[in-house]
Amino acid sequence: MSPPKFGKQFPHSVNYFNQQKMLKFIRSDLSQLNAYKAHPGSDSAEPVAMQFDRLDTNESPLDLPPEIKEKLAWTYQQVIETNRYPDGGHEALKNAIAQYVNESANLANSPFTAANISVGNGSDELIRSLLIATCLGGEGSILVANPTFSMYGILAQTLGIPVVTVGRNQNNFETDLEAAKSAITQTQNPPIRVVFVVHPNSPTANCLTAAELTWLKSLPEEILVVIDEAYFEFSQTTLAGQLLQHPNWIILRTFSKAFRLAAMRVGYCIAHPQAIAILEKVRLPYNLPSFSIAAALMALENRHLLLQSIAQTLSERTKMITALSAHSILEITPSATNFIYLRIKTDDSNSPVTFLTSLNQKLRNQGTLIRLLPNGLRITIGTAAENTRTLERIQSALQNESNYHSSASVSTLP
Numbered sequence: 001m002s003p004p005k006f007g008k009q010f011p012h013s014v015n016y017f018n019q020q021k022m023l024k025f026i027r028s029d030l031s032q033l034n035a036y037k038a039h040p041g042s043d044s045a046e047p048v049a050m051q052f053d054r055l056d057t058n059e060s061p062l063d064l065p066p067e068i069k070e071k072l073a074w075t076y077q078q079v080i081e082t083n084r085y086p087d088g089g090h091e092a093l094k095n096a097i098a099q100y101v102n103e104s105a106n107l108a109n110s111p112f113t114a115a116n117i118s119v120g121n122g123s124d125e126l127i128r129s130l131l132i133a134t135c136l137g138g139e140g141s142i143l144v145a146n147p148t149f150s151m152y153g154i155l156a157q158t159l160g161i162p163v164v165t166v167g168r169n170q171n172n173f174e175t176d177l178e179a180a181k182s183a184i185t186q187t188q189n190p191p192i193r194v195v196f197v198v199h200p201n202s203p204t205a206n207c208l209t210a211a212e213l214t215w216l217k218s219l220p221e222e223i224l225v226v227i228d229e230a231y232f233e234f235s236q237t238t239l240a241g242q243l244l245q246h247p248n249w250i251i252l253r254t255f256s257k258a259f260r261l262a263a264m265r266v267g268y269c270i271a272h273p274q275a276i277a278i279l280e281k282v283r284l285p286y287n288l289p290s291f292s293i294a295a296a297l298m299a300l301e302n303r304h305l306l307l308q309s310i311a312q313t314l315s316e317r318t319k320m321i322t323a324l325s326a327h328s329i330l331e332i333t334p335s336a337t338n339f340i341y342l343r344i345k346t347d348d349s350n351s352p353v354t355f356l357t358s359l360n361q362k363l364r365n366q367g368t369l370i371r372l373l374p375n376g377l378r379i380t381i382g383t384a385a386e387n388t389r390t391l392e393r394i395q396s397a398l399q400n401e402s403n404y405h406s407s408a409s410v411s412t413l414p
């Protein structure tokens with residue numbers, strides 16, 4: 001939409017939309033901040049065209065089945081009063097989530113109840129609430145191991161919270177534990193108050209290792225450990241059972257991935273009741289729309305049906321990894337989730353960054369969006385048809401890549 005033309009009424013309006021300098025009332029550090037881009041390369045204000053194969057945001061490629069959508073539409077028409085505020089206490093949803101957490105972690109005696117659950121407008125909201133509850137006002141810094149989910153750092157920066165980063169082992173992507181330990185000892189004013197880990201990590205697709213777990217268990221009670229299990233349904237590996245021994249651990253989960261509800265923005269966290277009580281104080285009163293609450297409840301009621309598609313995603317993942325591994329220039333690492341991470345094997349004379357950027361762009365030109373990262377590419381597992389197209393497009397992009405001709409055979413795609 002083009003800006004309205006105020007012309008004569010507002011003689012200064014010419015400058016209004018062309019203002020280059022930052023408005024003077026904005027916090028100076030925010031001008032440098034790079035916001036999260038859902039689909040980098042496009043103007044994120046615009047919805048990305050449906051005709052793209054969108055393999056860049058780790059969603060499920062499948063919409064809700066029509067019968068569930070119909071039930072949801074019926075709920076919208078017959079039950080939800082749009083003139084009324086939503087249920088601000090989320091009691092029914094928290095009970096259903098607690099039951100799912102107990103069941104999915106095979107926990108005897110159902111230890112988790114609604115008192116252990118808080119829900120957010122996506123787990124992104126919960127990340128922000130956790131930062132507000134722990135680090136705001138100069139009380140703490142956060143620690144992340146890069147590459148990882150970018151929102152921890154972005155949200156911390158928006159709140160003026162320092163972000164300390166360490167690297168990862170380049171073979172198995174384990175956190176550089178020596179660097180992490182020394183960062184915790186050395187970071188003062190403010191000290192590290194929160195460690196964020198992802199299990200399995202995005203973009204590298206690996207679960208936490210035994211050594212990482214030992215380290216997390218050794219962290220003192222004044223450090224909060226956030227274990228982001230956004231991809232739990234794909235990895236089927238959870239630390240929920242260990243939460244009861246560690247009051248300073250919190251698990252984050254989301255309905256945006258395996259439950260196919262990214263559009264509804266529902267995430268949740270599992271934690272000690274005291275931590276939950278603080279999160280409930282920090283959040284906005286009606287943070288979840290009624291429609292989103294209804295959708296999450298319906299997804300949980302129909303979980304067996306919805307989660308059946310995971311088997312197909314995992315077999316498609318095997319298909320992708322096998323096919324991509326046939327390209328000797330691509331380095332594919334194991335994946336515990338619904339995306340794969342690949343890097344480029346080049347000798348010193350070739351720049352991996354240039355190669356990755358070019359491959360990403362070529363795929364985009366052919367209609368496939370994937371995620372370009374500083375040292376690799378992340379590809380979400382899509383439908384069988386999307387994956388086949390992606391493999392063909394990668395094949396074609398590599399065939400055209402002049403660097404590639406000398407070092408690899410291009411006719412090996414199964």
Ligand SMILES: Cc1ncc(COP(=O)(O)O)c(C=O)c1O
Pocket residue numbers: 057058121122123124125149198202228230253254255256262265266267
């Ligand atoms: C590790 C991780 N955590 C959290 C999220 C955000 O989830 P939500 O849609 O619930 O905000 C994502 C989304 O990609 C993610 O990869």
